[in-house]
Amino acid sequence: MAQPLNTKSMGGVARQGLRRLPLNATILAPLVALILLFVVSSIASEYFLNTRxxxxxxxxVSYTGIIAIGMTFVIIAGGIDLSVGSMVALVGVIILYIINTISDPIQAVLLGMLAAIAAGGLLGLFNGLLVTRGRIAAFVVTLASMSIFRSLALYFTDAAEVSTRNPLFSNVGGGFFLGIPIPVLVFxxxxxxxxLLLFYTPYGRHxxxxxxxxxxxxxxxxxVERIVLSTFVIAGICVGLSAIMLTSRLNSVSxxxxxxFYELDAIAxxxxxxxxxxxxRGTVWGTVIGALILGIINNMLNLTGVSPYLQGLVKGGVILLAVLLQYKRA
Known part of the structure; x- marks a missing residue:
């Protein structure tokens, strides 16, 4: 027998899914924090506002920010993905192997980039299937796949750095368009x-x-299972894009x-x-602001000469403060 629908609860879910005002209290607080941090940083260091x-x-910021956008979908849907950092390494290895296999430089770059997006999506699908079909908690699944993906990357390369001499690949992540770094434009x-997908489509409301x-x-x-599965695929595709930008910037991958620790930065x-x-509940632009806040904090810690051993302490404190403020608002 079909269970009766609780229309009142359904209405509550619909209203929850339609919280999409871009400047509500959720995004306003981190935006104010970003502005204040920017002002303080410009005063604290004369080099901060330097164009370079x-x-x-x-x-x-763009490398982890791209991943954080995909992570936003996963977390809003009630999941989490701890494997994204290891996924970057594995996808990066796949990109360079393909590029080094194909002799034509243009074809190699195009196929390598397509392979990166496909590989990221498939790895995300792997995580999503274990969560939805295997009925395993996302935390456990991605904690395991974090180890699996990193181990595969190390095995395929014998733990050695992989590089390429393709003359065009470095222009993807290291190039500029209209004076703006390409990874920033992609971000x-x-x-x-x-x-647009999250706030102006039925999928986003779901x-x-x-x-x-x-x-x-x-x-x-x-x-529900299909929605949850799709969020992990989206996260994997975002990892693929980030791996393209990072690998091409360095022309190598270790x-x-x-x-x-990309998973920490993305979740943060x-x-x-x-x-x-x-x-x-959540917003994509809130995630963008969060990524910028982390980037400025890291930059200011370096410019002011704070010990690298203490930088993790500052980042952890910012995360705890953000979570504490969430609970206070709730």
């Missing part, structure tokens, strides 16, 4: 697309509804170091941006 420094900060372009209350979303006709950017770790 700003360009470097934006470029560094903000992807943010616009993700914002993602929010699933994260708010999966059972009620299922009663309302939403295919399987032991590539993407190291999402949380600082106001997305609830419990799911059901």
């Amino acid at each position: 420094n700003i360009s470097n900060v934006m470029r560094q 903000f372009g992807l943010a616009i697309l993700a914002h 993602v929010c509804a699933v994260g708010a209350n999966a059972q009620v979303a299922r009663y309302s006709g939403i295919r 399987p032991s170091d590539a993407g190291y 950017a999402v949380v600082i941006g106001g997305t609830a770790l419990s799911g059901g």
